Amino acid sequence: MKxxxxxxxxxxxxxxxxxxxxxxxxxLRAVGKEGQGNEAAGKAWQEIVxxxxxxxxxxxxxxxxxxxxxxxxxRAAVGVIADDALKEKKLPVEALVTFLKNxxxxxxxxxxxxxxxxxxxxxxxxxxxxxxxxxxxxDLRRHPVAKLIEAGNVALEKKxxxxxxxxxxxxxxxxxxxxxxxxxxxxxxxxxxxVDLPKHFGFLMSWKMIAPxxxxxxxxxxxxxxxxxxxxxxxVYEGKTKxxxxxxxxxxxxxxxIDFNKPFGMEKSVVGYAATDFFSTEDRPAEIRIxxxxxxxxxLNGELLFARDEYHRGAKxxxxxxxxxxxxxxxxxxxxCCQNEQTEQxxxxxxxxLRVCDATGTAILAAK
Amino acid sequence: xxxKTISMCLMMCLVxxxxxxxxxxxxxxxxxxxxxxxxxxxxxxxxxxxxxxxxRGLSAPIVVGERVFVTCSxxxxxxTLHVFxxxxxxxxxxxxxxxxSTGRTMTHNKTCVAANTPCSDGDRVxxxxxxxxxxxxxxxGNLLWLRGLxxxxxxxxxxxxxxxxxxxMDGTLVVQSENDSESFAAGLDVATGRNKWKLERPKxxxxxxxxxxxxxxxxxxxxxxxxxxxxxxxxxWDYSDGASxxxxxxxxxxxxxxxxxxxxxxxxxxxxxxxxxxxxxxxxGTASPLxxxxxxxxxNGAGVLIKASVKNGEEAWKLRMKGPFSxxxxxxxxxxxxxxxxxxxxxxxxxxxxxxVLKEIELQETVLTTPAIAGGAxxxxxxxxxxKLQ
Numbered sequence: 001m002k003x004x005x006x007x008x009x010x011x012x013x014x015x016x017x018x019x020x021x022x023x024x025x026x027x028l029r030a031v032g033k034e035g036q037g038n039e040a041a042g043k044a045w046q047e048i049v050x051x052x053x054x055x056x057x058x059x060x061x062x063x064x065x066x067x068x069x070x071x072x073x074x075r076a077a078v079g080v081i082a083d084d085a086l087k088e089k090k091l092p093v094e095a096l097v098t099f100l101k102n103x104x105x106x107x108x109x110x111x112x113x114x115x116x117x118x119x120x121x122x123x124x125x126x127x128x129x130x131x132x133x134x135x136x137x138x139d140l141r142r143h144p145v146a147k148l149i150e151a152g153n154v155a156l157e158k159k160x161x162x163x164x165x166x167x168x169x170x171x172x173x174x175x176x177x178x179x180x181x182x183x184x185x186x187x188x189x190x191x192x193x194x195v196d197l198p199k200h201f202g203f204l205m206s207w208k209m210i211a212p213x214x215x216x217x218x219x220x221x222x223x224x225x226x227x228x229x230x231x232x233x234x235x236v237y238e239g240k241t242k243x244x245x246x247x248x249x250x251x252x253x254x255x256x257x258i259d260f261n262k263p264f265g266m267e268k269s270v271v272g273y274a275a276t277d278f279f280s281t282e283d284r285p286a287e288i289r290i291x292x293x294x295x296x297x298x299x300l301n302g303e304l305l306f307a308r309d310e311y312h313r314g315a316k317x318x319x320x321x322x323x324x325x326x327x328x329x330x331x332x333x334x335x336x337c338c339q340n341e342q343t344e345q346x347x348x349x350x351x352x353x354l355r356v357c358d359a360t361g362t363a364i365l366a367a368k
Numbered sequence: 369x370x371x372k373t374i375s376m377c378l379m380m381c382l383v384x385x386x387x388x389x390x391x392x393x394x395x396x397x398x399x400x401x402x403x404x405x406x407x408x409x410x411x412x413x414x415x416x417x418x419x420x421x422x423x424r425g426l427s428a429p430i431v432v433g434e435r436v437f438v439t440c441s442x443x444x445x446x447x448t449l450h451v452f453x454x455x456x457x458x459x460x461x462x463x464x465x466x467x468x469s470t471g472r473t474m475t476h477n478k479t480c481v482a483a484n485t486p487c488s489d490g491d492r493v494x495x496x497x498x499x500x501x502x503x504x505x506x507x508x509g510n511l512l513w514l515r516g517l518x519x520x521x522x523x524x525x526x527x528x529x530x531x532x533x534x535x536x537m538d539g540t541l542v543v544q545s546e547n548d549s550e551s552f553a554a555g556l557d558v559a560t561g562r563n564k565w566k567l568e569r570p571k572x573x574x575x576x577x578x579x580x581x582x583x584x585x586x587x588x589x590x591x592x593x594x595x596x597x598x599x600x601x602x603x604x605w606d607y608s609d610g611a612s613x614x615x616x617x618x619x620x621x622x623x624x625x626x627x628x629x630x631x632x633x634x635x636x637x638x639x640x641x642x643x644x645x646x647x648x649x650x651x652x653g654t655a656s657p658l659x660x661x662x663x664x665x666x667x668n669g670a671g672v673l674i675k676a677s678v679k680n681g682e683e684a685w686k687l688r689m690k691g692p693f694s695x696x697x698x699x700x701x702x703x704x705x706x707x708x709x710x711x712x713x714x715x716x717x718x719x720x721x722x723x724x725v726l727k728e729i730e731l732q733e734t735v736l737t738t739p740a741i742a743g744g745a746x747x748x749x750x751x752x753x754x755x756k757l758q
Contacts (some may be wrong), residue, residue, distance in 0.1 A: 035562040038513035047510050068470040069516050072501075076465055076511045106469065142444065177444055249537075293527070303678045306522070310548040313527035313573065316474055 179238025203256025408701025
């Protein structure tokens, strides 16, 4: 009876603390573009950092659904509370584990929770690591994948190829970051295993392409050429140096590069378009991720997702992440890719790579 | 502080001969790279302490009183943004804040997301990163406000990375995010982080930092140099004959030494600019020039330090140093200090007839940044360490 009373009092105290913080947390969540809400957030932040360590899960919960700026306000507050709690050995580790295990919580907040658990109890963090292999957070997946790479390497040293293949294969299944995927793909291939990287990443490999329209003075970026008005694949248009016709192109590059130079030659100051259909099994949120060092625009089902007029400053996988909504059935993706006038050797590329995935980076494979 | 305390402090300074001055931004006081302290660091410099850093950084340290601030970026995609405060006396950590990038973190391999040097108005520290994330802290690490400038302006980024360091003047923080796409400079209220003004800038990648000079902030770009009032962003004068996009210009006395066609000495007046001289052979590599006494010093792309007259640009001597250099030289008293990319810290006597390297200290790390000078000491950072040399 006495212990129940203590529990009730503790719960009441905890809920009071949570209630006390709800308004300042809301003030942090209300920050927006161009410094909107900064004044109120600054005051609210001062209130939150004075809170007891027991409130950490509540503050972390504030990150759920928050915009990235609000997440940073909350992340900084968690850091201050946690630094003091760690010094005093008062970090609520058990509550943080519960928070981590609830995958409905925001990936960013769960990463913070895991880091705190790791700082407080490294052994416990090690124990939790294997459970994170299929986690919604690609950051959290890195830990078990790294362990599996280690395990595979140990097996390989012992000449146990079968165990190494199992570890690397499991690691590849969970890996979402390019650096780890590259390592695992090489290890598996060295052991005679087949690895389908385009499928793993979800690159779209087959496109219809048309070029060359003019990009003289880089004006083509904003010029609306016929493919932006109609996708008529038997049409022929006046191009910059020759007739512009649609051609079929399937990439043989395992990183899904769609290279305009291949079907159209190494043109300069030109615009090309690539179109493809992606069949989704359901209505769902997704990300179209593109890497491109030329000027580009991407449309999904006629809606412009983003446009970028930077040339030859570098490209990489997932350089730009474009949140979007797929509809069940056919989704048409149109890419405009603009080559500029530069003639240096490092400005030859007129290409892009594009994949469809979820927010974790897990490939969404087309229904057909 | 009472009058009595102030008098006692002044007395102490007179007795010891040390008047400490803060190093509040990239290239220190007014972005001149020259310390204003009465007593320069001694020639028998040694490593006083070393602090470990958890991530990369081309940003220089800054010093406010007894606090040394430095930024880093870490993580597989450099998404974690660190701001550190160390005690100048012993290198112990006072506080650390770890944030997450909201903008793009892609950079060329040589640079990184912690490339912009933070700045301070003496009460606050403003930390800007290549991802366009900007944080304002008080000196004790309390978060005052933050901005995500790519969150605000979605095409403001450079896939090679950005490095323009902010400056603060008269209650306005001036930030630049100049790139091929959505290129701008803005003046922000230091108390709230809200825009006071925002200017479109030339659509061209730019890694230079502003020069604080004669109550203006001089914004350099490939187009030239635009001097604006910090509070309003209004043009004071505009030099449009082009300028470098890597090394930054320097102001001294009544003259602005623009990194433009070598060095072009400008005497701007309200609305107009008079060219005093131009020496196209004073070609800066990556390092920004500095003015010490009646000479200007330029480090060219071959790692040669060139001394020239500020009166007419006439060359005095050339001194080959151990390069290559990514960071800029700084100076105090009668010495110039610079660290090469291999971590060789070099002390130069610019008054020797042909210039002379007096001392070298091997830091044994790659160093791509510019030192800071405060309290008779020099601070240098690498991707893994922060050193105090004294």
